[in-house]
Amino acid sequence: MPSPNSRGTSSPIALIPASPTASLFRKKSPSAMSTAASYLSAVSQADARARKLTDADSTTSTPALSLSSSVTSSSADTILNETSFHANDDGLSYPKVPPTSEQVFQTVHSEFGHCGNGSFRFNSGHQKGEPLKGVEEQEPPHFVLLTTYLSYLLLIILGHIRDFVGKRIRPAAYKHLMNQDGYMALNSDFDSFYTRRLKMRIDDCFSQPTTGVPGRTILLLDRSSPDYNLTYVPTGTRTRALNVSSYNYLGFAQGSGGCADAVEESINKYGVAACGTRLEAGSLDLHVQTEALVARFIGMEDSLISSMGFATNSTIIPALVSKGCLVISDELNHASIRFGVRLSGANVRMFKHNNMEALEQLLREVISQGQPKTHRPWKKILLIVEGLYSMEGTLVNLPVILELKKKYKFYVFIDEAHSVGALGPHGRGICDYFDINPRSVDILMGTFTKSFGAAGGYIAGNKNIIDRLRVSGHTGTYTEVMTPPVLTQIMASMASIMGVAVPQDNKSVVPAHVLAYPGPAPSTALPTWMPLVPAMIDGSDGKMRLRRLAFNARYLNRALRRLGFITFGHDDSPVVPLLLFNPGKMPVFARLMRTRATPIVVVIVAYPATSLITSRVRFCLSASHTKEDIDTLLTACDEIGDLLDLKQAIGERWPLKEIMDRAVEIVNMKEMP
Amino acid sequence: MSTTTAALEPVFTFLSYSYATLETSFYKIPGSHVIARYVRSSHQNDPGRTVLEIMLFIFAVRTLLQSRTRADHSGKHFIKFDEKEINDLVEEWSPEPLAADLTPHEQAELAAVPVISGPTGPKPKLITGKTVLNLASYNFTGLAGNETINEKAVEVLRKYGLGSCGPPGFYGTQDVHIQLEKDIADFLGTESAILYAQAFSTIPSVISAFSKRGDIIVADRGVNFAIQKGLQISRSTIRWYDHNDLHSLEQVLESVERERRKKNLPLTRRFIITEGIFDHDGLISDLPKLVELKNKYKYRLVLDESISFGSVGRTGRGLTELFNVPATQVDMLVGSVATGLASGGGFCAGTCHVVNHQRINGTSFVFSAAMPAMLAVAGSEGINILRNTPSILTTLHENVRAIRAILDKVDAITIPSHPASATIHLHARIPSPTHLSPNAPPSPSLSSSGKLSNPLSVIPRDPPYYDYDLEEKLLQDVVDECLAQGVMVTRSKTLRKQELAEVRPSIRLAVTAALSRKDCEKAANVIKAACTKIIGKRR
Numbered sequence A: 001m002p003s004p005n006s007r008g009t010s011s012p013i014a015l016i017p018a019s020p021t022a023s024l025f026r027k028k029s030p031s032a033m034s035t036a037a038s039y040l041s042a043v044s045q046a047d048a049r050a051r052k053l054t055d056a057d058s059t060t061s062t063p064a065l066s067l068s069s070s071v072t073s074s075s076a077d078t079i080l081n082e083t084s085f086h087a088n089d090d091g092l093s094y095p096k097v098p099p100t101s102e103q104v105f106q107t108v109h110s111e112f113g114h115c116g117n118g119s120f121r122f123n124s125g126h127q128k129g130e131p132l133k134g135v136e137e138q139e140p141p142h143f144v145l146l147t148t149y150l151s152y153l154l155l156i157i158l159g160h161i162r163d164f165v166g167k168r169i170r171p172a173a174y175k176h177l178m179n180q181d182g183y184m185a186l187n188s189d190f191d192s193f194y195t196r197r198l199k200m201r202i203d204d205c206f207s208q209p210t211t212g213v214p215g216r217t218i219l220l221l222d223r224s225s226p227d228y229n230l231t232y233v234p235t236g237t238r239t240r241a242l243n244v245s246s247y248n249y250l251g252f253a254q255g256s257g258g259c260a261d262a263v264e265e266s267i268n269k270y271g272v273a274a275c276g277t278r279l280e281a282g283s284l285d286l287h288v289q290t291e292a293l294v295a296r297f298i299g300m301e302d303s304l305i306s307s308m309g310f311a312t313n314s315t316i317i318p319a320l321v322s323k324g325c326l327v328i329s330d331e332l333n334h335a336s337i338r339f340g341v342r343l344s345g346a347n348v349r350m351f352k353h354n355n356m357e358a359l360e361q362l363l364r365e366v367i368s369q370g371q372p373k374t375h376r377p378w379k380k381i382l383l384i385v386e387g388l389y390s391m392e393g394t395l396v397n398l399p400v401i402l403e404l405k406k407k408y409k410f411y412v413f414i415d416e417a418h419s420v421g422a423l424g425p426h427g428r429g430i431c432d433y434f435d436i437n438p439r440s441v442d443i444l445m446g447t448f449t450k451s452f453g454a455a456g457g458y459i460a461g462n463k464n465i466i467d468r469l470r471v472s473g474h475t476g477t478y479t480e481v482m483t484p485p486v487l488t489q490i491m492a493s494m495a496s497i498m499g500v501a502v503p504q505d506n507k508s509v510v511p512a513h514v515l516a517y518p519g520p521a522p523s524t525a526l527p528t529w530m531p532l533v534p535a536m537i538d539g540s541d542g543k544m545r546l547r548r549l550a551f552n553a554r555y556l557n558r559a560l561r562r563l564g565f566i567t568f569g570h571d572d573s574p575v576v577p578l579l580l581f582n583p584g585k586m587p588v589f590a591r592l593m594r595t596r597a598t599p600i601v602v603v604i605v606a607y608p609a610t611s612l613i614t615s616r617v618r619f620c621l622s623a624s625h626t627k628e629d630i631d632t633l634l635t636a637c638d639e640i641g642d643l644l645d646l647k648q649a650i651g652e653r654w655p656l657k658e659i660m661d662r663a664v665e666i667v668n669m670k671e672m673p
Numbered sequence B: 001m002s003t004t005t006a007a008l009e010p011v012f013t014f015l016s017y018s019y020a021t022l023e024t025s026f027y028k029i030p031g032s033h034v035i036a037r038y039v040r041s042s043h044q045n046d047p048g049r050t051v052l053e054i055m056l057f058i059f060a061v062r063t064l065l066q067s068r069t070r071a072d073h074s075g076k077h078f079i080k081f082d083e084k085e086i087n088d089l090v091e092e093w094s095p096e097p098l099a100a101d102l103t104p105h106e107q108a109e110l111a112a113v114p115v116i117s118g119p120t121g122p123k124p125k126l127i128t129g130k131t132v133l134n135l136a137s138y139n140f141t142g143l144a145g146n147e148t149i150n151e152k153a154v155e156v157l158r159k160y161g162l163g164s165c166g167p168p169g170f171y172g173t174q175d176v177h178i179q180l181e182k183d184i185a186d187f188l189g190t191e192s193a194i195l196y197a198q199a200f201s202t203i204p205s206v207i208s209a210f211s212k213r214g215d216i217i218v219a220d221r222g223v224n225f226a227i228q229k230g231l232q233i234s235r236s237t238i239r240w241y242d243h244n245d246l247h248s249l250e251q252v253l254e255s256v257e258r259e260r261r262k263k264n265l266p267l268t269r270r271f272i273i274t275e276g277i278f279d280h281d282g283l284i285s286d287l288p289k290l291v292e293l294k295n296k297y298k299y300r301l302v303l304d305e306s307i308s309f310g311s312v313g314r315t316g317r318g319l320t321e322l323f324n325v326p327a328t329q330v331d332m333l334v335g336s337v338a339t340g341l342a343s344g345g346g347f348c349a350g351t352c353h354v355v356n357h358q359r360i361n362g363t364s365f366v367f368s369a370a371m372p373a374m375l376a377v378a379g380s381e382g383i384n385i386l387r388n389t390p391s392i393l394t395t396l397h398e399n400v401r402a403i404r405a406i407l408d409k410v411d412a413i414t415i416p417s418h419p420a421s422a423t424i425h426l427h428a429r430i431p432s433p434t435h436l437s438p439n440a441p442p443s444p445s446l447s448s449s450g451k452l453s454n455p456l457s458v459i460p461r462d463p464p465y466y467d468y469d470l471e472e473k474l475l476q477d478v479v480d481e482c483l484a485q486g487v488m489v490t491r492s493k494t495l496r497k498q499e500l501a502e503v504r505p506s507i508r509l510a511v512t513a514a515l516s517r518k519d520c521e522k523a524a525n526v527i528k529a530a531c532t533k534i535i536g537k538r539r
């Protein structure tokens, strides 16, 4: 094995040096040492096993449907321990291709996949000056539309017949839907019809309980239903599946590694709780530090954090707008935005999703007409959009919005829940992606749930605005504060993306131009006790995550279209919706995916979250996926797509093999015709 | 003439033919006979009605079609402008700033917020370097910083990572969440429970999941801000009863029932919504009486136990334990895991139907990521500790008594809170020019003896008089003085303009079992001295 130093720490493919290096501020904790040591030995075992497996691969066909295990182990190496006595060739717990002796990966493969090939990387970003082009939305053939409508009709008729008969034969089962002894039913049979008669049929595809880290793979707790999805009983077995469902864009959902070490340290130091609200003695130094770091990360003057992403919208928007103000909202905005707007008492107008002409039309109308009836001018107009739409995969057309903003003087609020971390060459979100100064936007909101593997949300903006929100938003006064472990995860993961600037000697400070957005975080911005590994300090860990995610997103988007599927959204979106249309195909797709030799879990979405006909399956990619994982997914889609007749798109098609072989070329094409 | 008729002949035949096919195909649609019969018979009874119904139908279709991207073009208030006029109007319009700058008063208030350096707990260190006695943070049972919980948390971290990375519906439900839900349900004795990721966001979601436009909610005038938001978002019909006055509640329930009978209104869902221990003043609801009333009038009871869960009862089960009422008598029992178990999130306990309904209709449950696994396990462990260590609650209640024993006698303040409440609110007692004794807490006998308050308005008939700004200032001075003397307390902060009714300024103490009795007495004496010094001086 060559000396770790000869390779340097900023290797573009981010192979972390094998020897445990001293952390910046502190020696590595013994527990982390032992983890690393046990990991190394496990890797070499894995190495050996994998070699054996690839040899035997052609001769034995192992069912390997589910990794059932009755062993519960609470050690940090659960995943490694658990699979060590199972034949495993699904590539989920161990790489199918064993690592070479120079490659030493410091992540657990099932959490964060091992990928040493430096060409499977890409930089996320938009060519300045080019218009933003999405995939044009393709209409499905008419017979698909027709059968979709007919399916719903059939489902509704069948549902009514079942209700009609059921009420007469088994009245007890309907009792809770009926008014009884003076109480109106909490949920009448009419209100719950959709849930009972349509959703219930495919309910096994939702709310599946899981355990362990929701990383590259996820461990499902298997269940079965004796009564057609009314109730479930756990079967006691567990299935490890490839996870293309969790919001884990940068792969920070990890039980080991730099962030987890930092969180462990914080638990030892701070405990789990902070107790109280920000303005009533719940403020810790960690909150102040995190807010400062978030502001620096986003590139805004100041920021404010809240313990729940949903509540960030629902409790802050009412402090921004009120009666006499107008909110212009994209028709597909998230429920939390609607919730907040409804509470604010402001008027709302919606415009067609991401349609800039419709937006301008609307702006001209509302500004010229003023408030309804009185025609008084609006106090202010706030445009609320999302950076990346989580059901559509579309990016907001920010350059055009900012043009319009100059002319029409509205304020812009962008919900970056899905775009922060996931987009842009520096992971700073939608502004970074378009190379736009974040300060040209008034408010940037986002959540820590998705890219940072944490929880909660933030609002960033000018200091005077943020201070106003601290005082007048509901968050500071009424909601519980974020807990110390969550705060630490946020800081550690952000530091990992940004890199840390350490002053050369103790006296000198890092010059301001180095720290300017989107530069590294000064080490003084982080708690002194926080352990940092070298890959976090030089930013190579974060960079590798960003570049892997960008590659994966572009590859899957383009490959699916080359296979002939109808997808929505932009090529660089890590959220990839694949259209299924027919309601009957949803559960079949999900079940076929889940029961493959390499099980895959997917999210299916239908009405009312989408329009009636555009039922879809949604893949959420992560930096933790490897090229092989995407290939596995593509193979599955290809097979199931043929079975379910999903390849309805017009345009050039390539065979799967060719797509997989030419992946790098596909990703690097400037535009895919 | 005849030629035109002849020429039109095929058209007529075609028309009559298509009418016939239309009619037969209409009758082929299942259910069409019913519709036809209905239209015919209603036309027979009242021809005007047919016209009305057709208009209604067209109107309904129109609103359905328009509801999404509604344009006001056709509205009678729409003014038509040409392009140039619009450009001028756009040019002319100048918006207000997005946010008003803070006033010096608000700035000072923000700057006065204490920040803890290091872990919170009964004796935290502030960033100023001072170590203080903490009667401000919600840490009733002293679970914050508990070693067992911390060890468990690290274990969970290594096994689950931190975030759940998804909403509960999409692989965000982990076994530890299911476990905590079960633990809460077992602890309280309900069928089931559901976890939300944040306590504050729990009850608005619970209320709006069940109560819709047209449903009736009877709520206490003093409910907390979260409930107020829930009422607002639900768009239900709200009736108010006087704060913690069940006599007034009964009158309101009676009047609602009378109105329903008089107008012959259909049955709707009806809810009583109140708190266990009130966030605004520490009063405790009379649960047995509430349950009696809700059963009598056939309402469902939504009880917010955000403060009482984990702070009253023999083992901290809350109001139901305190009054020995089975928790199944409360239809939706909402509590805080963050406050009660020193972790994060909130819950709603109830029957399986109540809980499962929320899994699909609870907005902040469905559209938000599940809480981090670590916090769920911390909650479970907290329940475990409370179950096995009843002495925690005994200590807490002794501490409450010790503090009350000292503060009850202070002339400069009044304490509205119930003697058993672990949150103690202090109101400043300043003689006012207009009223002789305006500062007495609103007593039930007072309001019920006179005329009824208007149930449609959140403002009671005789709102108590006080000088908000003055009291707020004095109390803040008391808080600052206490901090200087090494005791951290806080004013109970409220958003004055956003609360439905103004909440009287108070200092809120949150007593903890983690402090010794001696420390509690010491802290109480500091508070006493500060009150006497600052408020007493004014008297």
Ligand SMILES: Cc1ncc(COP(=O)(O)O)c(C=O)c1O
Pocket (backbone or CB within 6 Å): A308, A309, A310, A311, A313, A334, A336, A386, A390, A415, A417, A418, A447, A448, A449, A455, A456, A457, B367, B368, B369, B370
């Ligand atoms: C656009 C948007 N905003 C806010 C949220 C809520 O975030 P959280 O899950 O952290 O509560 C989500 C999550 O799904 C989202 O998609």
